[in-house]
Amino acid sequence: MQQSLHSSGLAGQRLHARRGVAAFAPVRSSVSRSTRVRVFANATAAAAASGTPVPKNTVLVVGATGTLGRQIVRRALDDGYDVRCLVRPRPNPADFLRDWGAKVVNGDLTDPASLPACLVGVSTVIDCATARPEESTRKVDWEGKVALIQSAQAMGIQRYVYFSIFDCEKHPEVPLMNIKSCTEKFLESSGLDFTTFRLCGFHQVRIGDKTSRRTLTLSGPKAWTTREVIELCEKMADTNAKVTTVPTWLLKRTRAVLRSLQWAADAADRLAFAEVLSNNEVWSADMAETYRLLDMDPGSVTTLESYLQDYFSRILKKLKEVGAAADRTNFYV
Incomplete structure (x- = not known):
C-alpha cells in the first residue's frame, strides 16, 4: 500500500492515494473529474467569501442519520452548536433531525458536485458517514470522502473531524479498513486542520486544541463480542x-x-x-493518552449498557413518532 501522499497539489495527492486502494478494486474516476469538483468548490467559496464571517460554532455532520451520527448531532445541539446535517434527498426525509433542532442540507457523497454548497457557512465538518450494505464502499468511503476533503479545503473549513477504524493500517486485505487507512493519509496531506478518531466502537467525542492534526484511538472499558x-x-x-x-x-x-x-x-x-x-484480535486499547489530550475523566465515558438503554427508551420511541421506524432500512443499530 502506498505509504506517502507527498505531491505538489491535490490532484497529485489523489493519484498517490488511489494507488493504496488499487489492490481491491480499480479506481476509474479521472483526475479531470476531480479537477471539475475543485473548480466548482473554488467558485462556491469565492461567491461566499464576500458574505459574513463563518461562526465557529457551525458544524456539518456527514452521516447524521447513522447510529454514531445521531449521537453526535444530539450532543452538539445540547452543547449549543449550530448543527447542519448532510442528508441525501429521499422519499422519507430525516424529519427527526429537524425535530431535534438541526438544519438539513441536501447532498450526496456519490455526487461530488453537490458537496461544496453544503459547506457554505460551515466551520467544522464531522465525517462519520460510511456506505450502507446496498452501496459501493469504494464510491462512498473513498471517492466520496476524497471529494468531500477537497471541497473542505477549497471552502476553507477550519476543522475536519474524521472517524476511522482501530488498527486499519494492519489489515490492507479488508477493503473498508484499507480505504480508512488511505483516507487518513489523504486527509493528513490535505493541509486541513484535522482530528482523526480511530474507533473500537461507538463513542461521543470532545475536541480541543490539543487534538489538532492528531490521530487518536477511542476504546471503551470493555471489549464486547x-x-x-x-x-x-x-x-x-x-x-x-x-x-x-x-x-x-x-x-x-x-x-x-x-x-x-x-x-x-x-x-x-x-x-x-x-x-x-478469525485472528481473535482484541478490539480495545489503552486510553490514558487520549483521556489526557481530551481532558476527560474516564468515569464520564458512557458505557454500552447506558447507550443502549438510552437508545431503546428515547431514540426508537422518537423514530416511531415521526414515522421513520416504518421503514427499517432507514437506520441501523
Whole structure:
C-alpha cells in the first residue's frame, strides 16, 4: 500500500492515494473529474467569501442519520452548536433531525458536485458517514470522502473531524479498513486542520486544541463480542432475537466465491471482516493518552449498557413518532 501522499497539489495527492486502494478494486474516476469538483468548490467559496464571517460554532455532520451520527448531532445541539446535517434527498426525509433542532442540507457523497454548497457557512465538518450494505464502499468511503476533503479545503473549513477504524493500517486485505487507512493519509496531506478518531466502537467525542492534526484511538472499558451485544439488546428490548450463527470458515469460502462474480464484489468486500474476526484480535486499547489530550475523566465515558438503554427508551420511541421506524432500512443499530 502506498505509504506517502507527498505531491505538489491535490490532484497529485489523489493519484498517490488511489494507488493504496488499487489492490481491491480499480479506481476509474479521472483526475479531470476531480479537477471539475475543485473548480466548482473554488467558485462556491469565492461567491461566499464576500458574505459574513463563518461562526465557529457551525458544524456539518456527514452521516447524521447513522447510529454514531445521531449521537453526535444530539450532543452538539445540547452543547449549543449550530448543527447542519448532510442528508441525501429521499422519499422519507430525516424529519427527526429537524425535530431535534438541526438544519438539513441536501447532498450526496456519490455526487461530488453537490458537496461544496453544503459547506457554505460551515466551520467544522464531522465525517462519520460510511456506505450502507446496498452501496459501493469504494464510491462512498473513498471517492466520496476524497471529494468531500477537497471541497473542505477549497471552502476553507477550519476543522475536519474524521472517524476511522482501530488498527486499519494492519489489515490492507479488508477493503473498508484499507480505504480508512488511505483516507487518513489523504486527509493528513490535505493541509486541513484535522482530528482523526480511530474507533473500537461507538463513542461521543470532545475536541480541543490539543487534538489538532492528531490521530487518536477511542476504546471503551470493555471489549464486547457480537453475542454479548445481542444478549444485551434482547434484555433491553425484552424480546428474543432470531440469531443465525455462521462459522468463520464458511464466510471465508463464501467471500472467495463472491469475489469471482463482478456483481457481488461489494458483498465480498464486506465479508473480508471475517479475516479479521478469525485472528481473535482484541478490539480495545489503552486510553490514558487520549483521556489526557481530551481532558476527560474516564468515569464520564458512557458505557454500552447506558447507550443502549438510552437508545431503546428515547431514540426508537422518537423514530416511531415521526414515522421513520416504518421503514427499517432507514437506520441501523
